[in-house]
Amino acid sequence: MKTSKRTKRWRILLPLVVVALMLMVATPVFAQDGGPGGEVDDITLSLNIMWMILGGFLVFFMQAGFALVETGFTRNKNVAHTMLMNMMVFCIGAIGYWLTGFAFQFGGVNAAYPEVARLGVVAGEWAHSPITLGDWTGQLATPLLRFGQFGILGGSGFMLAGVGTNVGILAFFLFQMVFMDTAATIPTGSMAERIKFIGFVLMSLWVSMFIYPLVAGWIWGGGWVQNLGRSLGLGNGAVDFAGSGPVHMIGGAIALAGALVIGPRIGKFNKDGSANTIPGHSISLGVLGTIILFFGWFGFNPGSSLGFLGGFRNLAVIAAINTLLAGAAGGCAAMTYMWLVGPTKKPDPGMSVNGILAGLVAITAPCAFVAGWAAVVIGLIAGVLVCWASVWIEKLKIDDPVGAIPVHFFNGVWGVLAVGIFANGNPDTAAWNGVESAVTGLLYGGSTQIIAQTIEVTSIFVFAFGLSYVFFKVLAAFKLLRVSAEVELQGLDLPEMGTLGYPADWEPSDLDEKDLQALPGATAKKALGAAD
């Protein structure tokens, strides 16, 4: 942020000095391609990309966390199925996002980042961003569908065609791909233990190729929700630093649609409407997964500054501290709540896990916009909210084996709204989404930001939930969604994957010394001899 300004001032002042001296030598020295100016630009680009791409690697690793949380909190008989979904969602999603997703989401990206206004963007015009990642002029500039400031769908960058030499865009692709993957993985939790593997594959394509790019593009890809500040004067437009909305609420909304259509697991609800607790098979794996997710979140949130110089660095560091505080507060709140008023009156492991995740989801949108105390408050509320929401959805007869909906949907909503309440008008956020003022919530006198945030929530719910509900209905109609009751009762591992999660040791049968000697392989006999 300041960096760019300084470069500018430097570039403006220098020629004057040089001209005054009546010497033309300075220009070549400081020309575009050489001298400290050019080197500093190169260093700046490197630092920004390094920060973002390292963040992307950490977010990738969250896939291991999701795999373990989902598998740990489901049953032994479905281990291979649940693990494989979490491994393959990345593979399928990466290809799907490369084919069409990235193009739909960012193919007509409009500047949505700080300094856009300062850099001379005229209100009503479109520019190409983010400015931290080099010059994107003329690239990702083709919308498929747009009405004035209301962008709907991008239309360039399919299979990264045409962007092959712009490393800023390539790195951005990697970063955005892993975010999409997080959204795609969330519904595997709510439909675990009963979804057909082919249904999962189709869902992965649905999320990576279309529904996530469509809706997330509205908030991050220069779409209409992001531009509500410039178009309708609603604060800075919808503001979401790292994706409580675009990632978690989208994922949670799809998870909700999926859970509704696929229905509860056999035995989850009794005839009297009461619910049974179906414990997962491994607290070790579940808790390990939670710590991995927390670790990865330090890439998710701070990495979303997309840069690490000047104001971008400041926002990244603030995001890191707030992530730490909100996740911790969420865990403490949920543990304490369950200990004091939960059914077991004990510090419940499962809800403590979900409290941490809830705090992390809730701070994801506001992480760079709020003070530390606000992060603690947001986390504490998230930790209680996730406990309540878990009860609500059970009352609605929705079966969500790992709590994907309470964690990602409800706290995604809470996180998006929290920006509109707690954003503290930090000057480093001025010009966000091309609106000159800083991002400011209700508590700091910003009265319209909360409206933009509410529109973000509403649009995500209507479209991500609505369209996905139809999608899952179609899958169900073609009998591609749910395994048979026999398979479900037996466990999905053998029928769907061909192997158990934890097979018993295979042993050679009927083996005597003669057999051993008759075995093919030169060393079998020798091995036997060595045993004497």
Added chain:
Amino acid sequence: MKTSKRTKRWRILLPLVVVALMLMVATPVFAQDGGPGGEVDDITLSLNIMWMILGGFLVFFMQAGFALVETGFTRNKNVAHTMLMNMMVFCIGAIGYWLTGFAFQFGGVNAAYPEVARLGVVAGEWAHSPITLGDWTGQLATPLLRFGQFGILGGSGFMLAGVGTNVGILAFFLFQMVFMDTAATIPTGSMAERIKFIGFVLMSLWVSMFIYPLVAGWIWGGGWVQNLGRSLGLGNGAVDFAGSGPVHMIGGAIALAGALVIGPRIGKFNKDGSANTIPGHSISLGVLGTIILFFGWFGFNPGSSLGFLGGFRNLAVIAAINTLLAGAAGGCAAMTYMWLVGPTKKPDPGMSVNGILAGLVAITAPCAFVAGWAAVVIGLIAGVLVCWASVWIEKLKIDDPVGAIPVHFFNGVWGVLAVGIFANGNPDTAAWNGVESAVTGLLYGGSTQIIAQTIEVTSIFVFAFGLSYVFFKVLAAFKLLRVSAEVELQGLDLPEMGTLGYPADWEPSDLDEKDLQALPGATAKKALGAAD
């Protein structure tokens, strides 16, 4: 690539420019706020913070390592309890450290880093540091208790009040918080399988809010132990690069106090005084945890340079190599020792794990101050020391289920003292703790450094162990420390946490086709139908 060429051209052309000018144009051009000078300052700050905060993320991930090592090397019946302690210690500790811990430890921080003297600090005066993280003037400058150069307790920065816009301090808070967390997690190992969860919660608050900040502040927060060089002429004062003392020995001392007060697990010692081996339930998890800890140590030690330019980069790289070599040497030494002279005459997995960890703990203080060969020697000694210490504490009837005391306490002591022996007077360490000379141990002619190190060891033992012993006695008196014998024999998971670590698969009971059709949820019947 291009970089080198540009620098070259710059160096050739610049003189011509300067000669031609004969004007004092340089000053405005390179002024504080603009031009390459200002940009370079910004880049420098970004690089330093990026290095440190990435290190902090890696240290955070060590929490997963501790969780797995402790749980893997304890019994199945206590899995949920042990995992949850290791997850919640971070959540509770983060909030506790935010509330008071950081303020007590660093609220009156005195410059304790290289260059302080060179930068014009007058002996006997106080400055604010570390200089790699920007300008802290006027912040964290309020001690609660100090006698001249003898700082005891800090008194500003509670809940990060007043430091909200200084990102150097914010990033430093995150980094220090995860270090405190490591210390807080160590005692959960020595008291595992018998500590009440409420006792664990109170212990987490004790460590994060008071005892760790108090004692670690003496060595890192500008306290009296760190200033022994300036005040009494003892070498560079106590020198501890990454915390063999402040983190591991403090954690180990608390672990020792806790193990003494809580007493051994039922059955650990026989009537004749001999000890039984109580194996853990999962070598997989234990070894995985060890590798994660080793991985995280690359954030712990190299990250403690708090910067990555010039000498700080050099120290960070040296720290990384030495961490690698000492950890590896520790593992080789312990494995070989057990293979040759251990009771089983086999390469014992548990002791190999602890040998690696011992090597890592021992190199933590000296990692940036010693040569590679010395790192190998320190690691080899640590690997044998941990085997011996494990025998010693069993002879003293101390039951330490995962070897927290041999690893962290004994090798913490060894690491602190090793600085006084092997520190090689690297010029990059000159001015450490405000003393002009480089850090130099006995083998390189530094005769007083070892005294400062001994005082570090002594002060940690007296205060961290002593005060914690009293603290645990109080907990025990209020019956908050140890579970009942019944609970211990049954396993802590159900009585304390309300769930088993590895529950058997829940299955619906008495289910026939009629039941299935009667289940609530629209798809149950459909699912059954699909099964036909």
Added chain:
Amino acid sequence: MKTSKRTKRWRILLPLVVVALMLMVATPVFAQDGGPGGEVDDITLSLNIMWMILGGFLVFFMQAGFALVETGFTRNKNVAHTMLMNMMVFCIGAIGYWLTGFAFQFGGVNAAYPEVARLGVVAGEWAHSPITLGDWTGQLATPLLRFGQFGILGGSGFMLAGVGTNVGILAFFLFQMVFMDTAATIPTGSMAERIKFIGFVLMSLWVSMFIYPLVAGWIWGGGWVQNLGRSLGLGNGAVDFAGSGPVHMIGGAIALAGALVIGPRIGKFNKDGSANTIPGHSISLGVLGTIILFFGWFGFNPGSSLGFLGGFRNLAVIAAINTLLAGAAGGCAAMTYMWLVGPTKKPDPGMSVNGILAGLVAITAPCAFVAGWAAVVIGLIAGVLVCWASVWIEKLKIDDPVGAIPVHFFNGVWGVLAVGIFANGNPDTAAWNGVESAVTGLLYGGSTQIIAQTIEVTSIFVFAFGLSYVFFKVLAAFKLLRVSAEVELQGLDLPEMGTLGYPADWEPSDLDEKDLQALPGATAKKALGAAD
């Protein structure tokens, strides 16, 4: 450290100097040690080292991935043995590589990186490289065996002697050490469940101290294969960005030699020559390990740019994207292949895992040289190739419990050759290995690159496989290679390691209240009392 001082000095001195001199005083001001030029050099070095060393840390973490994949896909009864091999291979290897390996591999390193030619290297002469890591003049400049351009073995840097103050070299040592470790770990997979622990220890020394340094030095350490461009005009000489050849194919070749010599596990092959499937004990651990490996590969491939400015940054980012795409494509291809034409007609978990790993291995050499679409093609082919190769080696009666040979050997070959086919002549790769042209494969008109790649493959196979075959034969002759048939049938854990992987909970026997009160330890009685 130096940074701040230099900035200050610069600001104060510059005006005075400029005014007073009126002559060519600028040169000393901007000399090597001060001024923005010097600062930019320092920043450049820091950025490059930071990127590489963080990559090294990620590669270290791959050790956890290998441990879990190998242990997850082998049996319960060998868990402690398999985990320990994977933990200790790093410890033993680090010491072995420090003692002799690094010196053999890089002790006579010749510039093998871009810009070498541009920077004035005369064809036929030797320079010291990589240029991203500072000035290595006069260091690592002593070959042990070399014939003109045909370097065979390095001869300096044993125990890092003489390089102690060059942090570029130190960081490079760490990075190269973890690459060697990857190669050393691969054969533990093909020989799992039957290799003696002492045989594994000796194999670790063989790989780390000699065979890997020898052969990998030919491709990366300035050896004859790397110089085929300068010496014989074959493209840019053998080009391998991150080691499909030096790491994976070497490791795979050793794994193949080991599996041949040690022979199949008892019961793997039936008398009629057909093979039995011996499933591993934990899909959870195996899949977790795979995700960890994928994560670590983002250090492995992008980190191999050894720098992050200008063209090096560009190559690193391209490497990251291609790694992502090829790994994902490999997983999709193998899963789909097994689903459609595999024996179970299901999305087989084990082959899906190996498909991902195959894609990653295959893209390792070409990752920075090919377009995104080519990465997808390379990955898709790798995913099918690994399925075929698994069948081939079973037909050859080779027993490879975890598929190390299909993954690392076959796809290592494929990756090395893929450079010669798909390399797209990116200008950022000009001057690679001191040849002025960019790296260009068959599809882009480069006709001789494929010959150099073929020679890489051939030389690795002949020497890494050949010499290792002899090595394992010697081990077998001394009865150091394979456990007895009894031990193998029982499982290696108790006989070899002295402990089971998953011991049942130890419980005190014959305990009554009197016993409890008689136990040593002050709190036992109290604990019992508390239970009343």
